[in-house]
Amino acid sequence: MFKRKILLAEDDGDDQRFFNEFLKDRNDIILMPSADDGEELFTILGKIDKTGELPNLIILDQNMPKTNGLQALRLLKADSRYAHIPVSIYSTYIDEELMKKGLEWGACHVVQKPLSNEGYNQMIDSLFKVCASIE
Amino acid sequence: MKELEELRFQLHEANETIEAIRTGQVDALVVQGQDGHQVYTLKSADQTYRVFIEKMTEGAVTLNQQGLILYCNSQFAFMAGLPLSQVIGISFEKFIIADDLSLYEESFRKCWEQDCKVELMLKTREGKAPVQLSLTTLELQEGRALSIIVTDLTAQKKTQQQLRENNIQLEEINHALELSNHDLQQFASIASHDLQEPLRKIHMFSNLLKANSKVLSQDLQTYLQKIIDSSVRMRTLIVDILNYSKLSANDHVMDCIDLKEIVNELIEDFELMIEEKKARVIVGDLPSIDANKGQIRQVFQNIISNALKFARADVAPVIEIKSRRVNKKTFNSADDADGPYWFISIKDNGIGFDEKHVQNIFSLFERLNSKDKYEGTGIGLAIAKKIIEKHNGIITAVSKPGKGAEFQMILPVTQNM
Numbered sequence: 001m002f003k004r005k006i007l008l009a010e011d012d013g014d015d016q017r018f019f020n021e022f023l024k025d026r027n028d029i030i031l032m033p034s035a036d037d038g039e040e041l042f043t044i045l046g047k048i049d050k051t052g053e054l055p056n057l058i059i060l061d062q063n064m065p066k067t068n069g070l071q072a073l074r075l076l077k078a079d080s081r082y083a084h085i086p087v088s089i090y091s092t093y094i095d096e097e098l099m100k101k102g103l104e105w106g107a108c109h110v111v112q113k114p115l116s117n118e119g120y121n122q123m124i125d126s127l128f129k130v131c132a133s134i135e
Numbered sequence: 136m137k138e139l140e141e142l143r144f145q146l147h148e149a150n151e152t153i154e155a156i157r158t159g160q161v162d163a164l165v166v167q168g169q170d171g172h173q174v175y176t177l178k179s180a181d182q183t184y185r186v187f188i189e190k191m192t193e194g195a196v197t198l199n200q201q202g203l204i205l206y207c208n209s210q211f212a213f214m215a216g217l218p219l220s221q222v223i224g225i226s227f228e229k230f231i232i233a234d235d236l237s238l239y240e241e242s243f244r245k246c247w248e249q250d251c252k253v254e255l256m257l258k259t260r261e262g263k264a265p266v267q268l269s270l271t272t273l274e275l276q277e278g279r280a281l282s283i284i285v286t287d288l289t290a291q292k293k294t295q296q297q298l299r300e301n302n303i304q305l306e307e308i309n310h311a312l313e314l315s316n317h318d319l320q321q322f323a324s325i326a327s328h329d330l331q332e333p334l335r336k337i338h339m340f341s342n343l344l345k346a347n348s349k350v351l352s353q354d355l356q357t358y359l360q361k362i363i364d365s366s367v368r369m370r371t372l373i374v375d376i377l378n379y380s381k382l383s384a385n386d387h388v389m390d391c392i393d394l395k396e397i398v399n400e401l402i403e404d405f406e407l408m409i410e411e412k413k414a415r416v417i418v419g420d421l422p423s424i425d426a427n428k429g430q431i432r433q434v435f436q437n438i439i440s441n442a443l444k445f446a447r448a449d450v451a452p453v454i455e456i457k458s459r460r461v462n463k464k465t466f467n468s469a470d471d472a473d474g475p476y477w478f479i480s481i482k483d484n485g486i487g488f489d490e491k492h493v494q495n496i497f498s499l500f501e502r503l504n505s506k507d508k509y510e511g512t513g514i515g516l517a518i519a520k521k522i523i524e525k526h527n528g529i530i531t532a533v534s535k536p537g538k539g540a541e542f543q544m545i546l547p548v549t550q551n552m
Contacts (some may be wrong), residue, residue: 014336063332092331095377113335115343 002130003028007044007055009035009072011064020058022120023045029124042075049081057131060107062098070093070101077106086131090123093117153219194266194285197273201282202226202243211285216260227283232256232263239268246281247269254288262288312517323380327373334373338366358529375514378433379499382521387427389550394421394479398456401439412452420455421476425550430522432503437515438542442483447537455482464545466531475548476528482541487534496532526550 004071006029014016015094016034023031034053035041041058043044048054060077069089076082089102108130114120143545194211196204204227212219215230231239235255244255246443246517252273257266265288273280341363398418402409409416416439424431439454446452458479462471468478488496498511523530526549534540 012332014339018339063328068209092335093328093374117346118141 001028003030003055004131005030005032005053006059007032007035008058008059008061009038009039009064009069010059010061012061015061019042019120022117023124026121026124028128030068037064038069038072038075039124041072041083045082053121054082055085057086057088059088059090059127070098070105073102073105073107074110088127138406139458140517142535187203193287194283196283196285198227198281198283200247200279202228205280207441214264214285214287220332230258232258242268242270243281247272247279254467257285265292284446286528298468301520318381321387323377327377331370334369338363338370341366372514375518379514379518379521382430382518382525387430387525389425389427391423392426392428392431393423394431394458396437397428397435401432401436404436407442408440412443412446414443414446414452414454417453417455418457419450421458421479421547422460424477424545424548426526427522430525434522434544436518438481439445441515442481442485442540444484445485445487445540447484447486450484453484456480460548464529465549466529466543466545468545476545477548479544479546482539487536487538487540488532489536490532492533493532493534495532 004117005106006023008016008019008031010019017088019034020031023029027119033044035044038060045054060069060072067075069076069091072077073087073089076085076087084109087106088111090111090113091108092113094110094112099110109127111126114123147398151428157395166238167522189208191208193209194214195206195208196211197206204223204225207219207222209219212222214381228236228239228243232255238253243249243283245251250269252269267285267286267288268284271282271284273282273534292365341359345356345359345363348359348362351359395418398421402416402418408414413505439456442454443452456479458477459470460474461468461476461478464475464476466478468474468476497516499517512517520530527550528545530542530544532540532542
């Protein structure tokens with residue numbers, strides 16, 4: 001079975017824990033070590049770039065210090081090495097502007113942060129559906 | 136003594152003559168001069184014009200080519216604060232303040248070629264006053280003369296000054312208002328975003344606890360559920376406040392929207408609740424109007440959801456939505472097939488409320504019912520009212536306890552009025 005490698009950029013430790021804890025038992029994904037913010041995301045990508053093991057999916061938290069989700073999205077889509085990787089933005093609160101800009105700038109998915117174990121799993125399921133429709 | 140008496144008589148006669156001329160009773164004079172009797176007809180105009188000049192609120196002066204006053208009406212003498220006799224025969228420039236003399240002299244030179252107007256300060260009984268002089272040459276039999284109409288600009292200048300001051304004040308107030316509006320929106324936005332993160336954590340960790348709640352006693356499980364319910368409620372509140380504060384921004388696009396379509400969409404959204412409550416929604420003819428679709432949808436959504444929420448326990452809800460075209464922006468306006476407004480009514484058969492609360496229900500956070508019995512934040516109708524007002528409409532409700540409620544709106548057909 002094809003396992004998608006997922007890279008999460010998230011500055012909140014609790015949220016990193018929720019994400020990894022709730023999704024660790026899924027057999028259709030590989031959770032890469034999370035990036036602590038938008039800048040570290042690019043450091044990680046730069047390192048694995050050489051090994052050719054780029055993620056199949058990137059999930060960005062919107063509210064991160066230094067480089068936020070939308071800014072990271074722009075940088076990813078502007079970089080030919082990473083532009084092909086589907087990106088999802090998730091945030092505690094989604095307003096119209098975030099939704100509009102996120103989709104306009106090439107995110108395939110803009111969602112609210114889940115509130116439970118099931119919520120996290122549903123988020124991944126729906127993310128895969130969107131990805132499948134793109135692939 | 137006799138001479139004095141004679142002079143006094145002559146003066147009296149002269150005054151009477153002048154009065155007669157002034158009031159337009161005389162058209163010609165016969166004067167005994169050195170060359171015998173001479174007839175002077177009043178060329179300046181016929182009687183109508185003389186009366187007109189005398190009665191008008193502007194000063195009227197006639198000057199000879201040396202600038203001496205040959206004639207003036209009583210309005211000018213009144214302005215100058217002198218008796219007529221002291222005005223006739225003296226130079227007009229004596230009435231101009233020193234600073235404006237050169238201005239006057241320039242106009243006096245030019246006006247013989249072309250009519251002109253000049254604004255300057257005149258010496259008056261009250262000191263000085265801004266006036267406009269309109270200078271026009273007159274071709275009289277004795278030669279050219281100059282007619283000057285003197286318009287007092289005091290009131291006009293005062294009004295202009297007042298207007299300028301008011302405008303400045305208005306600008307300042309506007310600016311302050313913009314700032315505070317901006318601050319308020321910033322505040323609402325930041326508070327809401329930043330409040331949501333810790334709130335979500337409370338919710339998340341409570342959910343984690345709940346997932347392992349089998350080890351907890353029944354009481355503790357109830358407490359835990361109350362924490363979760365409260366955080367859900369607070370989340371709804373924050374989202375509602377945020378939506379309410381966003382309504383202040385003036386960047387909402389108006390389109391021609393079909394209300395019937397919106398209502399049908401909403402009925403689909405409420406399908407589950409409608410089925411559950413065995414509710415019936417009767418939709419009459421609804422118009423298309425100029426409006427912001429998202430916002431008007433919100434209004435209908437809030438009112439319909441209230442109608443379903445506040446149903447009587449023993450009676451299946453019936454909601455009736457209808458409209459009629461009217462000619463005035465009042466709730467009792469007469470029907471008018473071409474009127475500029477639509478009267479839209481959403482009526483239910485629910486628990487209703489006492490009409491003395493009608494103002495309260497449209498205020499922020501106002502609730503008439505305990506939140507234990509009926510969920511909600513108390514913002515829904517405040518949002519509805521703000522949206523309707525942004526659309527230049529009005530909204531009210533009529534109700535009696537136990538007799539259902541009817542929400543009435545008046546909305547303009549078009550927004551470019």
